[in-house]
Amino acid sequence: MNYMGHSPSRERNDGVWQSLKAHVEGVTTLLRQHARFFNHPNADLDAQWLGFMHDLGKYRLEFQRHRLQWEPMTGKEDRTLAVKPCPHSDAGAKALYVALGGQRQHSGELAFAVANHHGALRDIGALTGRLDSTTEAEVDDLLEAACQDIPAFDALFQTPPQLTGLTGAARTLYTRMLLGALVDADRLDTEEHGSPSRAQARKDAHAAQGSMAQLLAKLTGHQVNLAALDAANPKPINALRRDMYTQALGKADLPPGFFRLTMPTGGGKTLTSLGFALRHAAHHAATDENPGMRRVIYGVPFTTIIEQTAQEFRGVLGDINVLEHHSNLEFKERLETDAPQAPDPLRLATENWDAPVIVTTTVQLFQETLFGNRTAQLRKLHNVAGSVIVLDEAQSLPTHRLTPILEALRELVAHYHVSVVFCTATQPALDDFPSQQSAVELIDEPAHYFRELQRVDYELSRVNDPVSAAALGAELRQDVNERVLCIVNTKKLAHEVYQSLGDAPHHFHLSTNMCPHHRREVLKVIRERLHNKQPCRVIATQLVEAGVDVDFPRVYRALGPLEAIVQAAGRCNREGKLQDEYGNHVRGLVTVFRPEEHKLPPGDYRVRTDLANKYLSEQSDLHAPGTFTPYFRELFLHVETDQKIRLDSGHHATVAQLQDEMDFETVARKFQMIEDNTVPVIVRQYAPEEINELLRRILNARESWQVRDEWRKLQRYTVQVLRRDIQTLDLHVVSELKARAERLGTEPPELYEWPTKYRYDPKFGLDTGGMDALVY
Structure with missing residues (x-):
């Protein structure tokens, strides 16, 4: 019989069908390429079994006739047959279940991947239902048809699949990895047949993209140009930045693992971390013979700064090498075949993260990818393997989900050729977690650079003196520094302080109640006024604290988490250019105050703020990176790092417990990086x-x-x-x-x-x- 995998391409319009044999073999080849980066003993064998079994159900005559309108016995198209839904993924899942000895709890990795490669990962109970929908006798008939169609099937049965013995986070991540690799291989092979323009666009992108070594050379050239510009007008801050950059890159040849980049704000952390990641990946580069590292994934905590980071990278590395991807307006699934014209290759790369440098949010990386369950989410997961993951502003990782996040990172480092870099001026005490191996610090004696780059003084005497919005507005109006930034915790307070300040052309408000286009336009005016040293008073929420490049001589910060106060200070005298009337360099001033209406939400933010109040009352040195280790240790004692999830049944369970039960659907639905969605x-x-x-x-x-x-x-x-x-x-x-x-x-x-x-x-x-x- 002649079995078909896909009907003729609408784009080709040549009437040529794709045989099922060609599709199965194509998917298997791609899967084995993907699985090269899975450091598990049976990864290649698992890839072969998945590839051969994923479409076993398409050997059903019902599928050939009523889904594809193809008659296998005559080898001809038959349009007289009505098209109707015909399942096909359950058969391969049942075959794998049987091959693994009928142990449902232990055949999950492979059976889950095949059963759900056109849907979403469910729980173990849903898999049981899928397995029960196909009898072992029917599986035997389908395997016989497959073996007659594809001789390699017989050879595969000489090496049966093996039980992995994995449990918990290791098992669920491997399952997701296998499913993601299968989904991507299936979609790519289908695209090659059905949408050749899309397939060609991907190939063209690959040809144009640089290797890790080539991108490192681009960045090195950029740094040389910066040094040449500085030589004409030397600035001490730039010498310190170059020193830290050189130190970090000097450790890039170390073995893969966990790293810390502890740098003061304004120290050039973004390009230093990128430089380390590129050199580390280039040193451990993947080759045809050996898996290794092939891309950099740069995770930032806020969508408000992702565009700025991506733009900076594109300016250095070139547009084709940098993919920007975040969660806003994310689509749940895409068609297997699509437009009849070649689309933008970077838009295609969003589907599976097949680009040298990915700039994304931590929500997209963790919530939507590492803990997601939809095929569109998981399709890109296998390309996380073989990467250097840089987590910018690592202190922003949500405390209530920190344990499962760190366990996932540990698995990536241990079994998927990944290194992780935690970047921040305020390092959380992550080495204390049982799942973590000790991270290597990339900067020798970071405290030295914090002292050398001390560009502000902190005024802490007002932490326990409540001030009303009206009084604060009056004070900001009278401040001799006409360029002043005031950061508060809530949108409501920002609104009230602005109203007390009074409306004027040089008064500005910034909050996430404004759409991104509006905020960008306001920031453009603010930066222009700061550059021209014109009056500029800004009332903002925390959105300006991380990565927003503004430089004020005076900053007010409402009492909040300790790390947020330090981030706010990074907007004050950022470039160290502030001078007095005699031309002498002076420090900026950061005033920490307590709002009269000090309303904070319960949970993590309130605990962090209460701890900050304690440390500030003790006059802790906010310029010393060592201040934050005991602060975060106390935080992790007060807040659950694997907070229990309320289930539909009314019971509660941690993410770890749900992963033990292979309950992918509940984890994906309840794993929220931000507690209030x-x-x-x-x-x-x-x-x-x-x-x-x-x-x-x-x-x-x-x-x-x-x-x-x-x-x-x-x-x-x-x-x-x-x-x-x-x-x-x-x-x-x-x-x-x-x-x-x-x-x-x-x-x-x-x-x-x-x-x-x-x-x-x-x-x-x-x-x-x-x-x-x-x-x-």
């Missing part, structure tokens, strides 16, 4: 013409990729609103747009539209009627 809201009132044009393009789109691209462009005009506030704000789903996307085979993300009855203020953004959620 948000949803994106389109704000049509901010830029009606631009937004209406984007919406029009979506409604008129003919291909799913066009819908996806326009949805992403809408992101700049959205605001993240807490899910709990949706009900009170009477928001409505953008039903027409969702319907259009679904008709094109693309499931859109959850999205809402800001009702016209609510204002969008040109200063404050959304008028939420007093919403006071903490900004993360």
Whole structure:
């Protein structure tokens, strides 16, 4: 008989079918390439079994006739047969279950991957249901047909699959890795047949992208140019930056593992960490003979700074080498075949992270990838193997999920050719966790550089003196420094302080109640005024603290977590250029104050703030990196690092317990990096013409990729609103747009539209009627 894997390509329009044999062999070859980076003894054998078994159900005559409209006995297309859904992944899962001796608890890795490669990872109970839907007698018949069609099947049965013996986090990560590798191999082989333009775009991108060594050479050239510019007008701060950069790269030849980059704000941490990662990956580069390292994944905690980081990297390494990917407006699944024209290769690389440098958020890296369960999420997971993961602002990793995050990182380092770099000025005490091996510090005596780069003084005497919003506004108006930044903990307080300050052309407000485009436009004006040394008073929430490049001579910071106060200080005299009236270099001033309405949410943020109050009252040295080790140790004693999840049954369980039970669905649904989840809201009132044009393009789109691209462009005009506030704000789903996307085979993300009855203020953004959620 002639069995087919896929019907003729719409793009080729040549009537040529892809045989099932060709598809199975193609997927198996790709899978074995992916599994090279899995440091497990049976990884190659597991890849072969997955490749051969993943479409075993397609040997059913019902599938050939009623799903593909193909008659295997005659070898001809038969359009007279009605198309109807026909399952095919359950058969391969059952075959693997039988091959592994019928032990459901121990056949999970392979059976889960095959059963769910067109869906999402469920729990062990769901797998049982899939296995029971196919009898062993039917499996025998399908295996007989497969062996007749593909002679290599017989050879494979000479080496049966082996039980891994893995448990807990190791087992669930290996299962996700196998599924992700299978999904990507299946999609790539299908794309080669059905959408050759997409396949060619990927090949062209590979040809244009640089190796780790080539990208390191680009960065080295950039650093040489910076040094030449500095030689013409030397600055002490640049010499210190070069010294730290050289030290970090000097340790790049060390074996893979965990590393710490402890650098003061303004020390050049971004390019230093990139330089170490590129050199480390180049030294341990993957070859055709041996797996090793092949990319850098740069994780940042906030979407507000990801574009800035990606832009900086692109400026040094080139656009084709840097992929920017984050979670806002993320699509749940993509079509196997898509546009009849070659799309942008970087957009394609978003599907499976096949690019040299990935700049992403920690939410995308952990919540959506390492702990996700949908195939679109997991498709990129196998490309995390063989990478250097740089975690910028490592202190921002959520305390309530720190234990499972560190366990996942430990597994990546131990079994997937990964190194991890924790970057921050305020290192959390991660070495204390039982799952962690000791991290190597990349900077010798970091305390020396913190002292040398001390560009601010802290005023801590007002920590216990509550100040009202009105008094604070009056003080900011009277401050002789007309360029001043005030950072508070809540949107509500930012609004109140700004109103007390008084509206003026040189007064600015920044919070996440403003859409990204609005914030960027305001920051552009702020930077211009700072550059020209014009009056500029800014009231902001924490969004300016990490990675936002502004430089004020005077900063006020509301009492908050210790590390947040230090981050705020990084916006003060950032370049060390501040001078008095006589031209002498002086330090900036950071005042820490207690708001009269010191309202904080319960949990991690409140505990951190209470601990900060204790350390500040003791006049702890915020310029000493050693201050933060006992601070974080106390924090980890007060906050659960694997916080229990409330289950639908009413019981509670930790992520570790759920992973022991192989409950992938619950982990994916409940693993939230930010405890109070948000949803994106389109704000049509901010830029009606631009937004209406984007919406029009979506409604008129003919291909799913066009819908996806326009949805992403809408992101700049959205605001993240807490899910709990949706009900009170009477928001409505953008039903027409969702319907259009679904008709094109693309499931859109959850999205809402800001009702016209609510204002969008040109200063404050959304008028939420007093919403006071903490900004993360």
